[in-house]
Amino acid sequence: MKPESAQQSESFKAGEIEGVVVNDLRKFNDERGWLTELFRHDELAAQFHPTMAYISATKSGVTRGPHEHVDQADLFCFLGPSNFKIRMWDNRPESKTFNHVMTLVVGADDPKSVLVPAGVVHAYQNVGSEEGIVINCPNQLYAGRDKREPVDEIRHEDDPHTIFRME
Secondary structure (H helix, E strand, O other): OOOOHHHHOOOOOOOOOOOOOOEEEEOOOEEEEEEEOOHHHOOHHHHOOOOOOEEEOOOOEEEEEEEEEOOOOEEEEEEEEOOOEEEEEEOOOOOOOEEEEEEEEEEEEEEEEEOOOOEEEEEEEEEEOEEEEEEEEOOOOOOOOOOOOOOEEEHHHHOOOOOOOOO
């Protein structure tokens, strides 16, 4: 765990977080259905180019996180069919926005991609009434090559006294 971090401060300031990038996801509809571009290399800095992708389903009312990564950045894509509240806390002492907290509601009603840089604690909660889908395109392999390395994750959700709260 990082020695000097927001873990020692219980006050967060609402506002944008340095390095977090939020983009609209446009659905292109036609008679066959729809298509959405999740990311493009020509619109994403090279250090954030995805290395893998996965999709998850989250039941209504369920929260995933809060956790953070030391080196990994996450590129979440929220399209629906539900809505999610995503909250991020800047836990990087060297950041201009250290101790900022940023909250968005994204998904079916407002499709977005959200780039979460390393060191930013993050959690999301399905705030809709149905199961929701999230796609993540991180810039690092989960558990490294051949899944033989430690997982890059600090799991604040395992700490009952965590200051990183969704409410």
